[in-house]
Amino acid sequence: QVQLVESGGGVVQPGRSLRLSCAASGFTVTRYGMHWVRQAPGKGLEWVSSVGYNGDNLHYADSVKGRFTISRDTSKNTLYLQMNSLRAEDTAVYYCARDFTEHWTIDYWGRGTPVTVS
Amino acid sequence: QSALTQPASVSGSPGQSITISCTGTSRDVGGFDYVSWYQHHPGKAPQLMIYDVSSRPSGVSPRFSASRSGDTASLTISGLQAEDEADYYCFSYTRSNTWVFGGGTRLTVL
Numbered sequence: 001q002v003q004l005v006e007s008g009g010g011v012v013q014p015g016r017s018l019r020l021s022c023a024a025s026g027f028t029v030t031r032y033g034m035h036w037v038r039q040a041p042g043k044g045l046e047w048v049s050s051v052g053y054n055g056d057n058l059h060y061a062d063s064v065k066g067r068f069t070i071s072r073d074t075s076k077n078t079l080y081l082q083m084n085s086l087r088a089e090d091t092a093v094y095y096c097a098r099d100f101t102e103h104w105t106i107d108y109w110g111r112g113t114p115v116t117v118s
Numbered sequence: 119q120s121a122l123t124q125p126a127s128v129s130g131s132p133g134q135s136i137t138i139s140c141t142g143t144s145r146d147v148g149g150f151d152y153v154s155w156y157q158h159h160p161g162k163a164p165q166l167m168i169y170d171v172s173s174r175p176s177g178v179s180p181r182f183s184a185s186r187s188g189d190t191a192s193l194t195i196s197g198l199q200a201e202d203e204a205d206y207y208c209f210s211y212t213r214s215n216t217w218v219f220g221g222g223t224r225l226t227v228l
Contacts, residue, residue: 035217044121044222045156045164045207059216095163103170104152104211109163 002026002108004096009113012086020113022079022096029072033057033099034079035106036070038092038115046092049081050099064090086117122147122208122220129226135196138223140208141189146218148189152211155184155193158222159204167206168193195225203227 008020020036036048049060049070058070069082079096093112100107123141130136140147140155147153155168166175168184171191184193191210195202208220 037219044205045158045209045219046121047209047217047219050217057215061216100166100169103154104150104217105154105166105169105209106156106164107166107169107175111163 002098004098004108004110006094006096006110006113009094009115011116011118014087014117016086017082017084018086018115020081020083020094020096020115022081022110024077024079024096024098027098028074029077029079030055030074032101034070034072035097035099036068036079036081037095037097037106037109038090039095039112040089040092043092048094051079053099053101083115086115088117091115091117120218122210122218124206124208124220124223126221127224127226129228130198131228132198132200134198135194136198136225137195138193138206138208138225140191140193140210140220142191142210142218143189145213146210147186147191147208149213150211153184153186153191154209155182155191156207156209157202157204158207164207198227200227 003025005023035050067085095112096110097106098108156164158164
C-alpha cells in the first residue's frame with residue numbers, strides 16, 4: 001500500500017529556512033519520480049518541484065527556482081524539500097506526491113504539511 | 119508558467135451532466151497527451167480521475183470522462199451525485215519540462 005507522509009512544516013519568519021520531509025512506504029523512491037505541490041490558503045494547487053526516478057532531472061517552478069531544492073535519501077526512502085529565503089507568499093500546505101511513471105502526472109499524494117511564513 | 123484557465127465554479131443538479139474546461143497553449147495542453155484531472159475534497163489528498171487526456175484509473179467511476187480539442191481539455195461528469203461536490207483541477211506537462219495546474223473549479227451539486 002503506497003503511503004506518503006509529510007513532516008517538517010511549521011511557522012517560520014520571512015528570510016529563514018525550513019526543510020520538509022516525505023517518508024514513502026509501499027514503494028521505493030529510486031524507482032519513481034517524485035513531486036512537491038503546494039496550495040496557498042484559498043488558492044489552487046501549484047506544482048513546485050520534481051525529481052526523476054534516477055535522482056537527476058530536477059525541475060522547479062519559476063516562483064521557487066534558486067530558493068528551493070528537492071532531494072532524496074534512498075537509504076531512508078524519503079524525499080525532501082529544502083526551502084530557503086522564505087517569503088510570505090510561500091505560505092501553503094505542501095504535498096508530496098509520486099509520479100505516475102510514463103504518464104507524466106501524479107498518482108499518489110500525501111496529506112500535506114502546512115507552512116506559514118510570518 | 120501561467121496557470122491553465124478553468125472556470126471558477128460550475129453547478130448542476132443531481133443526475134445532470136456538467137463539463138469543466140481547461141484552456142492552455144500549444145506548449146502544454148495542446149502539445150502533449152499528458153493532461154490529467156484531479157478531484158480535491160478540502161482537507162484530503164487530491165485524487166487522480168483522468169490521465170493521458172482521457173484515460174480513467176481503475177476504480178474511478180465511468181461517470182467521469184474527458185477529452186481535448188486543440189489547446190482546451192474538458193472533463194465531463196454525468197449523472198451528478200452529491201459526493202461529486204469538490205474542487206477539480208486540470209494538470210499538464212509542459213514544454214519547459216515542468217508541470218502546470220489549472221486554477222481550479224469548484225463544483226456545487228444543487
